[in-house]
Amino acid sequence: MSSHVIIGIDVGGSTTKIGGFDLTGGKRRLIEPLFVRATDPITSIYGAFGKFTDLNGLALTDIEKVMITGVGSSYVQRPIYSLPCEVTPEFRCIGLGGLYLSGLDRAIVASLGTGTALVHAERGCAPQYLGGTGVGGGTLMGLAKKMLGMENLDHIEELAREGDLSRVDLKISDLTKQDIVPGFSDQMTASNFANVSDITTKSDIALGIINLVFETIGMVAIFAARNHHVKDIVLTGNLTSVERAPEVFGTLNKMFDMNFMIPERSQFGPVIGAALSGCSAK
Numbered sequence: 001m002s003s004h005v006i007i008g009i010d011v012g013g014s015t016t017k018i019g020g021f022d023l024t025g026g027k028r029r030l031i032e033p034l035f036v037r038a039t040d041p042i043t044s045i046y047g048a049f050g051k052f053t054d055l056n057g058l059a060l061t062d063i064e065k066v067m068i069t070g071v072g073s074s075y076v077q078r079p080i081y082s083l084p085c086e087v088t089p090e091f092r093c094i095g096l097g098g099l100y101l102s103g104l105d106r107a108i109v110a111s112l113g114t115g116t117a118l119v120h121a122e123r124g125c126a127p128q129y130l131g132g133t134g135v136g137g138g139t140l141m142g143l144a145k146k147m148l149g150m151e152n153l154d155h156i157e158e159l160a161r162e163g164d165l166s167r168v169d170l171k172i173s174d175l176t177k178q179d180i181v182p183g184f185s186d187q188m189t190a191s192n193f194a195n196v197s198d199i200t201t202k203s204d205i206a207l208g209i210i211n212l213v214f215e216t217i218g219m220v221a222i223f224a225a226r227n228h229h230v231k232d233i234v235l236t237g238n239l240t241s242v243e244r245a246p247e248v249f250g251t252l253n254k255m256f257d258m259n260f261m262i263p264e265r266s267q268f269g270p271v272i273g274a275a276l277s278g279c280s281a282k
Contacts, residue, residue: 003064005031007052008275009045010093010268011072012113015238016044017271018052021279023064028279031056033268041072049080067278069093069270088277090270095119095127097273098234101263107232108225111270112239114138116217118224130224135216137239143209148202156206157243163207170194187251189215207244214248222256232259236269 007020019033034055036048052058065084068076073087090111098109099121106122108130115136120128144156172188174195192212196205221233235249240262249260265272 003062005058005063006275006278007049007063007066008093008271008273008278009048009066009068009070010090010271010274011041011045011068011070011075012238014114016041016048016070016072017268018048019268019271020052020275023279030272033265033271035267041075045072045076045080065278067274069274086278088274091117091119091129092127092277093270093273094236095121095273096276097269097271098236099123100272100276101236101265101269102232102234102261104232104234106230107234107261108221108228108230109234109236109269110217110221112136112217112235112237116220116237118221120224120228120230133216133220135213135220137213137237140209140213140239140242143212144206147205147209150206153242156210159203160206160210160244161203163201163203163205165204165207165211166195167200167204168193168196168208169211188255210242210244211248213239214242214245215252218249218252218260221260222252222258225258231257232261234269235260235262236266238267240266 004024005020005022010017015035015037017033017035020031022029022031034052036044036051060081063083065086066080067086067088069088069090076085079085094109094111094117098107109119109121111117113136115132115134115138117132118130120130144150150156169189170191172190175190193208225231225233246262252258253260
């Protein structure tokens with residue numbers, strides 16, 4: 001039996017993700033991606049590979065090749081279980097994965113990881129890396145650790161549910177009665193954390209940190225989209241799973257007439273793109 005599965009592996013700073021496509025019969029079927037955590041890249045790669053193949057009943061003979069991307073891809077110096085391995089650029093994977101998940105033909109794709117990378121993606125063209133911002137999940141966790149003494153994202157989110165942004169951020173409406181953006185001045189942030197006072201609670205701060213990270217990412221992505229005359233912005237990466245994300249980006253949609261999207265399986269955009277890069281080479 002000939003090999004018919006292309007596997008993608010995204011080796012990140014704290015997690016490794018794996019997914020793939022079954023090309024049996026000339027069709028392209030997504031094999032559900034998953035992720036594992038480990039203390040070092042090699043351990044996480046082999047742990048993810050073993051878990052993925054076991055869950056999906058895959059034998060090594062089923063696998064045609066493995067496409068590897070992410071910041072930890074340089075640690076892979078030899079074939080995985082003697083399978084052909086190729087390293088593929090992370091920014092290409094971000095673009096391919098974002099278009100696949102969104103179903104769009106053209107978009108700005110933002111990968112919300114430890115920091116945030118922005119890619120202009122268009123079907124039939126090579127994805128273009130636009131830059132990004134150092135603000136991302138690492139920022140959220142670092143500020144929470146220092147300001148709240150917390151390192152568990154689930155606990156930070158739980159704490160933030162009771163928060164009040166009016167006790168953290170300064171809004172446009174706090175500074176002027178002029179309606180700068182009709183209907184939205186009371187929601188627009190003039191300055192993050194500029195309204196902190198003695199009555200600000202830990203819940204308020206937790207919410208403020210999350211809001212600061214998402215608003216910063218959102219505005220940088222909007223500037224990139226405007227520069228490329230695009231309204232569709234696809235959000236991918238681990239940070240998209242934070243429950244506050246849809247609300248913040250939904251508000252930005254209304255304020256700036258954009259179309260931020262958080263598609264299903266958004267956390268797995270780059271690893272899906274890695275597997276796709278192997279399919280497109282066929």
